[in-house]
Amino acid sequence: MWKYRGPVKLVILDTAGTICDGPQDLRHIWPDDDGLGVKAPVVPFYEVLKSRGVVLNWAAIRKPMGLFKKDHLRTLLETPEARAQFKNVHGRDWTEKDLDEMFEDYKKILNEVIVHPELVKPIPGAVEVIQKLRDYGKLIGNTTGYTAEASKLLNTKLEKEYGIKFDFAATPEIVKAGRPYPWMVMKHMEVLNVYPPAAVVKVGDTKYDIREGKFAGAWTVGLYATGNDTFEVLAAEEPDYLIPSIAELLPVIWDIENRLMEGRY
Template identity: 25%
Template sequence: MLELAVFDMAGTTIDEHGAVYAALREAVERTGVSVAPGDLQTWMGTDKREAIDALVRIGGGTVTPELVEEGYAAFRSILQERYRTKAPVALPGVEQALAELRARGIKVALTTGFSDEVAGPLLASLGWSTEEGGNLDAVVTSDEVRRGRPAPYMIHRAMEKTGVIDVTKVLTAGDTVVDVLAGRNAGAGVVIGVLTGELPREAFQDLPYSRVLGSVAEVPELAETRPAGSS
């Protein structure tokens, strides 16, 4: 049986109306380079400073630590303004799914390419927390690890926080390519791609996933599984 479900935030459990995608694009373009949609999608789900660094380089710009920090500050400002204009909400069925998993004794953690200062207010606006009586067992942000996705570190940190030892009893789910790769790199027993983000089913076709689901709302159906290495 599964012991831990680890979910991405934006696009997987939270509908933020494409704000991250738009904010990242605008922040990078403010440095004077253009951003191709395919490149932008490739870097969705990663640590946002790493994404800005990579996208500026791809666009032919010169990267400095100062430029990355300026770009990240712009990203954060743009994102917060978009959130004020149109507040994020839980994706349909997600809150019920989280509650059902925890009722079955499966711990729930969220991981994100956001920093603490972005993730904290976002979760608070939804009423989600790890406090007593909250609906989460752990949250891991990009501030807590040396490398973001597709590195496995956020998933392993979630295991550490929740006391789960056997990685084959971990399920991961996310809406981007790097979410799936992080799950596989972590050795998770079940790796799910979900279709609530920007990617169509075909985008997951050649990735090392266990299943592709329409939504995290469907995950409780897999709660009794332990199919390490399944395809």
């Protein structure tokens, strides 16, 4: 059976919790902050839901992290806790119209929060590792659960202020569906002319990052110390590698390349 024995060609990175928006105590800005990474999506979820009489803590809001943000909001509204609170305040169940209106409000708040200097700041090692990958000829991609507008705002900041630039970035709006479906990864492969899937590495901090990569046939690397999901949650998805942060990524890439050359996969 033929096996690809060439190098890693493309490394696809998630954004929040992988490249930027890492763990830090920002209670002086957001009193409910839990100190974990990936705060930018949580803040607008909390505020939008609260404006409709639904109060969920940050831990509950984090559970669907990695999904496209409208899917994330829907998942939160479908929880028994949110359903009960909404009905108690409004005297009825929420509707698709409510979801659409909340998502519009969510996007407005997200566009402001996502470019907060503390949340744009790269996770230690991110700038250096990405540059090193480029030095070795690797293409750098980006998939996200953010909206296209928010992603563009964030990626523009990352490039302008920290020199982090992607060869291609995909958002759920440009494909059939976002995570956990593989389409954003496969869109990268099409646009950048990269194949086979064994030449691609997907890196992220949520279970949906791992599923996205696996469904596309790519190598998967979970990051358990800088983002949303814990070691245990990520380990349950059985990624090919599980490391604390992007700072430890380079040895993983070299190990993958050794395995590729030897056909050990």
